[in-house]
Amino acid sequence: MAVINIKSLTDEKPRFVGGHRLCAGCNEGTIVRQVLLAAHEYDVVAFNATGCLEVTTSVYPYSSWGVPWLHEAFENTAAAASGAEAAYKALKRFGDIPEDKKIKFIAFAGDGGTYDIGLQALSGAMERGHSFLYVMLDNEAYMNTGIQRSSSTPEFAWTTTSPVGAAKVGKAQPKKNIVEIVAAHGIPYVATASPSHYVDLMTKVQKALSYEGPTFLAVYSNCNRGHRNDTGDSIKVSRMAVETNYWPLYEIENGKYHITFKPRNPKPIEDWLKLQGRFAHLMKSGNEDKVAELQQWVNSKWELLQKKEEFSNSL
Amino acid sequence: MKVALETNQLIALAMKQIEPHVVAAYPITPSTEVVQEFSQYVANGDVRTEFVPVESEHSAMSACLAASLSGARVMTATASQGLAFMWEMLHIAAASRAPIVTIVANRALSAPINIHGDHADSMGARDTGWLQLWAETAQEAYDNTIQAIKIAEDPRVRFPMLVNYDGFTTSHAVETVEILEDDQVRNFIGSIPKPQYSLLDTEHPTSFGVLALQDYYMEFRKAQAEAYKNVKDVVLEVADAYAKLTGRKYGILEDYKLDDADVVLVAMNSAAGTAKDTVDALRKEGKKVGVLKIRLFRPFPVEEIREALKNAKAVAVMDRAYTFGGPAGPLFEEVATAMVNQNQKPLLGDFVTGLGGRDITTDEIKQIFDTGYKALEKGAFEPLVNWVGVRE
Structure with missing residues (x-):
């Protein structure tokens, strides 16, 4: 596995091209380009759950995909990848494709397609041990249908189905920890990433692809329409998610935790919240306790993560 | 072997x-x-x-x-x-x-x-x-x-x-x-x-x-x-x-004693076998009855159904499923649609049978054929949809 060299990677033929209909400032295209560039040494077959990425990149008769690409439905991307990977193994065994043909399978899905409706198919595929990388683009709500809450939406965030009113202050439940759920399957490689830390992201893609068996990458994906931030601020918001420890960058490799970026002086959660209109109500007086609660949530998760790193490496 | x-x-x-x-x-x-x-x-x-x-x-x-x-x-x-x-x-x-x-x-x-x-x-x-x-x-x-x-x-x-x-x-x-x-x-x-x-x-x-x-x-x-x-x-x-x-010849449909049949029963899957046995018994009594078994249901063989039923006078369709709120069972609807706009067409009736694994007996099939003969006398299947072998 080579060290990521962005300059030389820009010479590679892009396998995901512009002309798609992702919103201005959307991070999904950026992330997919980073993932496919990191995978440039391999023949890749991609899968896509129903969602923003799928509908905007495959508008017939156009396609942004320079690799074979399959969209079946919303909840079954991991099952689709399972089927293609099974076919790949069988076709080799039957001698119908050459034994030395090497393909890497990469599935893309959003948080709705992963945390919620696709969780069963994901868990099944991980347990069965199919060899593919599952990249989850986490924009923390159902953005394609118009910003509805998912189990990935952070507590107190406004969405169209967790609105803010006299009786409710946005989403009532904290964000589900999908990374730990996936890691509990005992698969070889699970990691988080952010497009703001692209070398880290691309290194993790290469690491994941170096393994046989299922691997998982959770990528923070700012959605300016849903998070209510300026279109030019997507990377800034992503970086702030990392620097506040809201979205820590780490990997779990064969059960061992490794935090790949430790902010020297973590910024207060408020610095990330205030960039996004979905938390505007928390910036009003009277909601200080909610901000403190979120800060506490971040702190305890960060502390636990560090302890897991320490403990898993002591084994 | x-x-x-x-x-x-x-x-x-x-x-x-x-x-x-x-x-x-x-x-x-x-x-x-x-x-x-x-x-x-x-x-x-x-x-x-x-x-x-x-x-x-x-x-x-x-x-x-x-x-x-x-x-x-x-x-x-x-x-x-x-x-x-x-x-x-x-x-x-x-x-x-x-x-x-x-x-x-x-x-x-x-x-x-x-x-x-x-x-x-x-x-x-x-x-x-x-x-x-x-x-x-x-x-x-x-x-x-x-x-x-x-x-x-x-x-x-x-x-x-x-x-x-x-x-x-x-x-x-x-x-x-x-x-x-x-x-x-x-x-x-x-x-x-x-x-x-x-x-x-x-x-x-x-x-x-x-x-x-x-x-x-x-x-x-x-x-x-x-x-x-x-x-x-x-x-x-x-x-x-x-x-x-193999020597085993299949078609899209299977005709059983249809050539001179006045009353025809349309069936699918295992009930077709019971129906054929019943036809044999009824034929001994001199009744001109037959069975049309559908092998290819999709695509629905419209022309073949028309051809097979062109000489029939009454057709009883056995439905082992029901379309709630629809005009009749699903197979009936398909057969009826195939026969629509034909100059000469048989009387058509629907018979809902064998739901949830209930036995479809030769007696019940005889009863369906009887209903077919009665329809010929009356000029119509009344009612259109008949539930067979069910407690009312």
Whole structure:
């Protein structure tokens, strides 16, 4: 596995091209380009759950995909990848494709397609041990249908189905920890990433692809329409998610935790919240306790993560 | 070679002989044994198939679809709630022109939950775009399974196909059947024709499952509708080739004593056998009765039905499923639509029988024929829909 060299990677033929209909400032295209560039040494077959990425990149008769690409439905991307990977193994065994043909399978899905409706198919595929990388683009709500809450939406965030009113202050439940759920399957490689830390992201893609068996990458994906931030601020918001420890960058490799970026002086959660209109109500007086609660949530998760790193490496 | 096996085991044997690249399946009564027996062939190393024991039927069909689009020969088995759970993916598989063959041991749908024979599952799939073959006996289920592969994968077809037989009545019955040798089966079906586009062809990347809006969606649908026109010819070609190999000749329909029949019963799956026995008994009493058995239900053989029923005076359609709130049972609606606008057409009546595995007896079938004769006297089936063998 080579060290990521962005300059030389820009010479590679892009396998995901512009002309798609992702919103201005959307991070999904950026992330997919980073993932496919990191995978440039391999023949890749991609899968896509129903969602923003799928509908905007495959508008017939156009396609942004320079690799074979399959969209079946919303909840079954991991099952689709399972089927293609099974076919790949069988076709080799039957001698119908050459034994030395090497393909890497990469599935893309959003948080709705992963945390919620696709969780069963994901868990099944991980347990069965199919060899593919599952990249989850986490924009923390159902953005394609118009910003509805998912189990990935952070507590107190406004969405169209967790609105803010006299009786409710946005989403009532904290964000589900999908990374730990996936890691509990005992698969070889699970990691988080952010497009703001692209070398880290691309290194993790290469690491994941170096393994046989299922691997998982959770990528923070700012959605300016849903998070209510300026279109030019997507990377800034992503970086702030990392620097506040809201979205820590780490990997779990064969059960061992490794935090790949430790902010020297973590910024207060408020610095990330205030960039996004979905938390505007928390910036009003009277909601200080909610901000403190979120800060506490971040702190305890960060502390636990560090302890897991320490403990898993002591084994 | 003759063997005596339970039909589910027999179908697993047919699958072993077919040796698909991929089988992705989930257990459900009464089709479980098909997959269970097949997984033993995998464990024994008798087949090179990649068996994917998925976590749900929805994932079974999702995995089958991706495998099929990768150029693999793909099979699965299910029933009832399992087929219902696949419903979303059934449409996508057909529209994606993925020639997956799915074995269905037909079973009732919940609620109340019931594991026995009934056609509600595959009738519910009638608008999904899947081809459907139906079988009266274990022999037919075996023969249809092998023919289904060749029909579905034919480049003129490339549609997925359901191979139906009745849950328990057929699936768990032991019959002596004539089977082929493994190499006869493999020579007959040949290799799966190479698809024009494959998901694994990284040299020629293709996007599958794209978004088509107001400007193209309707053309996609029309193209799909046109392609079904090829199916009947291929079904007959495959049947001819199979007859040459086995001596067993299949058509799209099976006529039983129809030539001079005044009252005809239309049936599918195992009840057709009971109906034929009843016809034999009634013929001894001098009654001109016959049976029309439907083997190919999708695409629905409109012309063949018209031809088969052109001399009938009264036609009783047996529905082993019901369309709630509809005009009649699903098979009746199909037959009636086939006969509409014909200058000469028989009286038509619907008979709902055998739901949830209730026995369909010769007495009940006699009663249906009697009702047919009464309709001839009265000039109509009154009522149009008759529930047979049910406590009121």
